[in-house]
Amino acid sequence: MTTLFHKTMRITALAAASTIILAGTQGPQVQAASPDNETSAIVPIRIVSQTPVLVPAIVTTQKVTASDDTYKADLDLPVISGMLDTQAQAEWNTLIEAKASQELESLKVTAAENKKYATAQGFPFHASELSKTFEVTSNGVGTGGILSLHITTYTFSGGANGITRIDTYNIKNEATAARVTLKTLFGDKYQTTINAQIKAAMAKDAANYFAEDFKGVNEDSSFYIKGSYVYVVFQQNEIAPHSTGNPEFKIALPSNSTTxxxxxxxxxxxxxxxxxxxxxxxxxxxxxxxxxxxxxxxxxxxxxxxxxxxxxxxxxxxxxxxxxxxxxxxxxxxxxxxxxxxxxxxxxxxxxxxxxxxxxxxxxxxxxxxxxxxxxxxx
Missing domain, CATH: 3.30.457.10 (Copper amine oxidase-like, N-terminal domain)
Known part of the structure; x- marks a missing residue:
């Protein structure tokens, strides 16, 4: 059976000028250069397994691998099923897959450009990398049916270090599914409550944070639910040095909307x-x-x-x-x-x-x- 990922890859290869516009957690993105050739060879994508993760709203793993002499990709993508709202379920799956497709195509173009430049300059060439892993941090039990996904994307396309980005998805599994935000959980005054706790935590370890770069949380802020806590996540270089990684702040779940x-x-x-x-x-x-x-x-x-x-x-x-x-x-x-x-x-x-x-x-x-x-x- 042809998967949505295969369809997306073919569409991207045949129409290189098209752009997929995606909503989601903002973070460092791989910048694609324009290739000299009009089309590039289609690299076969191999689906290795469908590994079940037993949760009320079932999440399985779609394994995607692709490589040539310029790059290597190893992606574990979550596929949601069993939700009450099947239309919303399809939309979330499409969003996650399309985002991965865009990143892989971008990496392929960048890797080819990097090799071309390194060869012309006589520099050593290092293949680019793209990997994705995910964790179901909340399966809905004890959280009022909220499914929470934590996706880690690592990209290396040259330079001294790669970039690790965290994307989170929080979905209320109801007849009409809804995206869950910090405001959903903490109420209208969520910014006052959460900002104060994050500032206090940063002040305890001031040497490892850029306090002036913290502008406060909003309804698009990344977070995931695990146990009885919310973990607010920031991207590399956003409020701390690159070496700090992706800072997280642990905050106790406050609302009876989940308890x-x-x-x-x-x-x-x-x-x-x-x-x-x-x-x-x-x-x-x-x-x-x-x-x-x-x-x-x-x-x-x-x-x-x-x-x-x-x-x-x-x-x-x-x-x-x-x-x-x-x-x-x-x-x-x-x-x-x-x-x-x-x-x-x-x-x-x-x-x-x-x-x-x-x-x-x-x-x-x-x-x-x-x-x-x-x-x-x-x-």
């Missing part, structure tokens, strides 16, 4: 269920949790200062200070850390903090499971 009805969810700390304790959601879509009940279950001693409206937490050598309405969390007397959400006190007099407080400040592990949230000490 279900918070009021009915069971809260488990270090294996023990907490009774009479509930999570809540603020207007920005951030999950809030009662700091005293959870922290005491994690082994911390708490002391309330009425004058400063601050709560002190102590566990061995670990010391933390939290103040009402201040998005400034002090840990082990170091510089304050911003989590994008300040502590609040509810009408019953209980202080609530964002769920990220337990992962980022208390260094605990948070896992969203079916009908429950589990928090445990990592040490």
């Amino acid at each position: 279900g009805d918070l009021s009915s969810m069971r809260l488990v700390v270090n294996g023990k269920a907490l009774t009479g304790v509930k999570l809540s959601l603020n207007n920005a879509g951030v999950v809030l949790a009662p700091i005293r009940a959870i922290s005491e279950a994690l082994g911390y001693e708490l002391s309330w200062n009425k004058e400063t409206r601050s709560l002190e937490l102590i566990k061995g050598v670990h010391w933390t200070l939290v103040t009402k309405n201040k998005d400034s969390y002090i840990y082990n007397r170091m510089a304050p850390i911003s989590l994008g959400t300040a502590p609040v006190i509810n009408p019953e007099g209980n202080m609530y903090v964002p769920m990220s407080f337990f992962t980022e400040i208390l260094k605990a592990s948070v896992q969203y499971e079916s009908g429950s949230v589990s928090i445990s000490s990592e040490s």
